[in-house]
Amino acid sequence: MRRLIRATTHLACALLGLGAAALSEAQAQGSGSATMDAARARGQLLCGMAGNVPGFSLPDSQGVMRGLDADTCRAVTAAVLGDAAKVKLVPTTTQNRFTALQSGEVDMLSRSTTWTLGREGNLGLMFAWVNYYDGTGFLVKKSAGVKAAKEMDGATICVQPGTSTELAVADFFRLNNIKFTPILIQDLSEIQGAFLSGRCDAYSTDASALATFRFSQGPKAADLILLPDIISKEPLGVMVRKGDDKWFDVVRWTFGAMITAEEKGIDSKNVDTFLTSKDPEIRRLLGLEGDLGKALGLDPKFAYNVIKQVGNLAEVWDRNITPMGVPRGINNLWTKGGLQYAPPMR
């Protein structure tokens, strides 16, 4: 019932949005996106993130939110409002994240959330882009002598209950017809302690978190091995509400701009030197010619603002994820063997 009401509301919003779009073409006013108009009127973009996930969103010792998700929020804010500092980072939990987006408490959700069919189909929400390709992995001790996940017959494995990891691990072992004993521990530091003390043979969660944990062990990191098997796909994405397609475009093409900038070697430090570039693709990207910004309802220089204030995808990665000891791997550009590929910006 609730969903029906919501769907109807969205439909109504979408129709209103269409009406507004028609109006705006006549009057050349408004962006055609209710979310964007509201953010502009507010002078602030409301962006949901976690606030406690290292590398994605975590306050540093001075209380400034750092991480890939936080910088994603800043990039979209720079595109929409011209100033990345106008973002309001709203902490959300795994329980209230979708409600926060559905109810309009946030304009977008950048909270290391896995893109799945179920979520996109059921929640009235859609994924605009993937900012991190993750997957479930295994961390074992070197002394165990295990080289591949399939060698772990009869192993005890520490996982957090209620996570997609728990399901992925169970599926993997059933599929390969080998036995394992799960040890379910909710608390992160407790589960890590249990693994280090030898209560379980392996610790399984997202590979990014495993790499971070291994890195945090300092000199003892060499005793721990991240197995090469990645047993599930966990594309962590940025979500928006359904029914505001213009807004969806803005969020998606902010990533397009960051990826294209990396392809072209444009970063926050050298972006000004490209303002005199002859390359037509760069000139279109930076708003020197063409009307890409206008097509999105944004400032012509939106990509320039994103690159100047936040950086290209590689800079954001190096700033947030590299210090955690995670190699870029499949998160690299398509030209370097990764999956990040932006459609042409023309």
Added chain:
Amino acid sequence: MGSLRDTMSTTTAPTLSRPSPPGLGPIAWARTNLFGSWVSTAVSLALLYIVARAVLGFAEWALVGAVWTVPYSATGIAQTAVCQTAHGACWAVIHDKYRLILFGRYPFAEQWRPAIVVLIFIALYTVSAIRWFWRKELALIWVAALTAVGVLMWGGVFGLKPVPNDEWGGLPITLILATFGIAFAFPLAVLVALGRRSTELPAVKTLCVVYVELIRGVPLISVLFMASVMFPLFMPAGVNIDKLLRAQIAIILFAAAYLAEVVRGGLQALPKGQTEAADAMGLSYWQKTSFIILPQALRLVIPPLVNTFIGFFKDTSLVLIIGLFDLLTMGKVALSDPPWQSFSTEVYVVLGLIYIAFCYAMSRYSRGLEQELNASQRR
């Protein structure tokens, strides 16, 4: 022994109602109580050994083998290898993170403001505890202090930089939720307790019973979930009630239901003769309640009241599940930072000390208050 004391208390001045038996110093006391027989000697020695081992072990961990600072890399990342190999505590984590734990994401340059807010709260508790201040002006002091808290935290006036409340965190959030929670819940609780005892207003009585039973029937977590997850869905699009306010109201409603039952316990313990005597004097309902009934009833329930207060002070840490960053949650956030992930013990010890300081002060004060108010009942 009993007869001796009885004779003494009847024959000597009443101030000597509990004389210590003569000739008993600490050594003699220990000899009779700890080393009276060979069994108690053995038990005492074993316990002393365990205590000494624990104290020495803790001292070695916390002081002797402790690491106080760590070097930082050129990019500002803490090099915690020293701590990983040390066998003692790594207090460097506190040194690095104490401002994050205490004040959360509050802008770094403005953190003197939440610091003053914490001091205001402590001063407010102290002032409220001193008997000399128990007069009408105390309400004004509370209003002034809570206004000052709001002004300092939000800013935006007197040239203070505005700070939206989603950037608040740490100790101020814990104190705000607990103090405002109890300050608003207590009057509400008294009204609900009186309403539930009312015989002349059946509708009010039913309402109070339903409210109390409904709230007591669900855990605090579900009330908080209701406030943070369900409530926004019921509101029209675009209407957002602040998350902190929603949590605060949820805590007030929850605390009030429990306090109401405590207060009702006090009301029921009061002999009916008191009400009847007040009626005979021709006092109105409110005069009777505020001058005769409540002062006696509340005095009776000081221990359970304080028990509930302490419980709620600690329960505020449950707001972590709705994405508010109180003291305990900030400690956990600080521990998520990869270089510091393995030093949870140090952070939790410090957090524990902060909680103990507040809760122990409350329980000590309530003991003193109880003795003072029950002076007339002492024999």
